[in-house]
Amino acid sequence: MKHLDDTPSTPGKFKIDKSPYFLHRTRWQSSAAKLAFWSLVFLGFIFIFFYRSPSSSSSLPAADPSRRSLRSSPSWGGPAWEKRVRSSAHVRTRSSRGVSVLVTGAAGFVGTHVSSALKRRGDGVLGLDNFNDYYDPSLKRSRQALLERGGVFVVEGDINDAALLKKLFEVVPFTHVMHLAAQAGVRYAMENPSSYVHSNIAGFVNLLEVCKSANPQPAIVWASSSSVYGLNTKVPFSEKDRTDQPASLYAATKKAGEEIAHTYNHIYGLSLTGLRFFTVYGPWGRPDMAYFFFTRDILKGKAISVFEGANHGTVARDFTYIDDIVKGCLGALDTAEKSTGSGGKKRGAAQLRVFNLGNTSPVPVTDLVTILERLLKVKAKRNVVKMPRNGDVPFTHANISSAQRELGYKPTTDLQTGLKKFARWYLGYYNGGKKAAS
Numbered sequence: 001m002k003h004l005d006d007t008p009s010t011p012g013k014f015k016i017d018k019s020p021y022f023l024h025r026t027r028w029q030s031s032a033a034k035l036a037f038w039s040l041v042f043l044g045f046i047f048i049f050f051y052r053s054p055s056s057s058s059s060l061p062a063a064d065p066s067r068r069s070l071r072s073s074p075s076w077g078g079p080a081w082e083k084r085v086r087s088s089a090h091v092r093t094r095s096s097r098g099v100s101v102l103v104t105g106a107a108g109f110v111g112t113h114v115s116s117a118l119k120r121r122g123d124g125v126l127g128l129d130n131f132n133d134y135y136d137p138s139l140k141r142s143r144q145a146l147l148e149r150g151g152v153f154v155v156e157g158d159i160n161d162a163a164l165l166k167k168l169f170e171v172v173p174f175t176h177v178m179h180l181a182a183q184a185g186v187r188y189a190m191e192n193p194s195s196y197v198h199s200n201i202a203g204f205v206n207l208l209e210v211c212k213s214a215n216p217q218p219a220i221v222w223a224s225s226s227s228v229y230g231l232n233t234k235v236p237f238s239e240k241d242r243t244d245q246p247a248s249l250y251a252a253t254k255k256a257g258e259e260i261a262h263t264y265n266h267i268y269g270l271s272l273t274g275l276r277f278f279t280v281y282g283p284w285g286r287p288d289m290a291y292f293f294f295t296r297d298i299l300k301g302k303a304i305s306v307f308e309g310a311n312h313g314t315v316a317r318d319f320t321y322i323d324d325i326v327k328g329c330l331g332a333l334d335t336a337e338k339s340t341g342s343g344g345k346k347r348g349a350a351q352l353r354v355f356n357l358g359n360t361s362p363v364p365v366t367d368l369v370t371i372l373e374r375l376l377k378v379k380a381k382r383n384v385v386k387m388p389r390n391g392d393v394p395f396t397h398a399n400i401s402s403a404q405r406e407l408g409y410k411p412t413t414d415l416q417t418g419l420k421k422f423a424r425w426y427l428g429y430y431n432g433g434k435k436a437a438s
């Protein structure tokens with residue numbers, strides 16, 4: 001699989017296979033032939049309906065409510081589907097270290113990059129994504145198309161769908177789960193709080209329930225967030241610092257995830273590693289993030305709001321480039337110890353870890369805008385406004401010594417270099433900025 005930076009990425013460039021075929025005109029010789037034809041079509045429909053119906057491929061009783069919700073979700077199941085699942089999750093590397101990973105949120109920004117990196121090195125990867133419309137789903141579909149060309153099948157489904165998750169574990173004994181599916185975004189939590197509870201808490205618990213019962217249990221690496229440091233003022237943020245003052249509901253759900261991870265590790269022996277990502281950016285990124293929509297608005301000539309802190313204080317972020325984050329994720333998977341339970345029973349103490357994955361050099365948001373202006377060759381229309389009370393924190397700064405020591409994590413991309421790669425991708429994907437991101 002090619003590296004994601006090098007991939008031609010304009011949505012219009014994805015070619016739909018158009019196999020040449022010919023329509024043969026058939027002259028019906030008799031009405032008996034017509035009758036036979038339509039009877040066959042009818043029988044074909046009946047066969048497809050029963051064969052592909054999930055209810056025919058699951059052993060759960062019909063009264064199970066999770067199965068009812070399944071009826072409204074996209075269809076899954078059946079031998080052809082299982083074959084695709086198995087083939088995508090098949091380990092191709094000759095090394096005995098090859099892993100078979102279920103990546104949730106695979107059509108998301110980090111999920112696409114991690115899935116692609118795992119596949120490139122020969123690991124088995126199966127993606128799962130619900131393709132929700134928090135941001136433009138066509139970007140997620142483009143990422144999916146990219147992954148599928150590289151041999152990664154992305155199953156369309158939700159982490160709250162227990163029957164689907166169980167089925168996936170029945171088909172593939174995943175050694176690892178890379179759990180990246182989440183409701184992201186700090187500010188949106190004020191608009192749609194329940195979506196955070198649904199994905200980041202209920203969905204996570206549902207996934208852990210299935211993992212704890214799986215035999216063998218997988219090791220789980222999952223995305224926490226730098227936002228758990230909340231109102232902490234001690235810098236740089238270390239994993240030992242307090243995280244009991246979240247400033248947003250988003251942060252609170254990620255913090256809750258860390259506590260939930262502790263519980264499942266303690267009771268069931270699940271091996272769990274949480275990664276606190278620090279403002280990840282790069283090609284194929286998230287349109288809800290500032291660097292992304294600043295780029296869109298600068299190119300459109302639209303004014304952008306640049307936040308400042310109290311008393312004209314600087315607002316800064318420890319922006320971290322996606323390739324560095326991917327290396328951290330792979331380091332976490334490679335050093336994850338096996339879970340110790342089986343079939344829901346703990347047999348010994350299991351690994352429980354949390355790491356900062358940041359860049360260790362915070363950059364003011366005003367500097368981010370200046371770099372974008374230089375790269376896009378367009379002057380931004382800046383409105384400097386007081387940071388609204390919407391869950392944002394004034395600055396982040398990671399201490400990464402723990403990840404360095406345990407995962408071999410060493411970020412190497414500064415903001416200037418990373419944004420250059422992002423801008424190149426953005427201009428290619430959105431046709432020189434003429435086709436604006438939504």
Ligand SMILES: O=C(O)[C@H]1O[C@H](OP(=O)(O)OP(=O)(O)OC[C@H]2O[C@@H](n3ccc(=O)[nH]c3=O)[C@H](O)[C@@H]2O)[C@H](O)[C@@H](O)[C@@H]1O
Pocket residue numbers: 184185186224225226227228277278279280288289290291305306307308315316317365387392393394
């Ligand atoms: O590191 C993290 O844990 C989090 O990083 C980002 O959250 P954030 O750092 O707030 O990233 P952006 O929303 O892209 O904001 C970046 C900076 O731009 C500022 N900003 C944002 C929006 C705006 O209109 N103007 C503006 O100046 C923000 O205050 C912030 O300092 C992600 O959106 C979260 O999902 C993630 O968990």
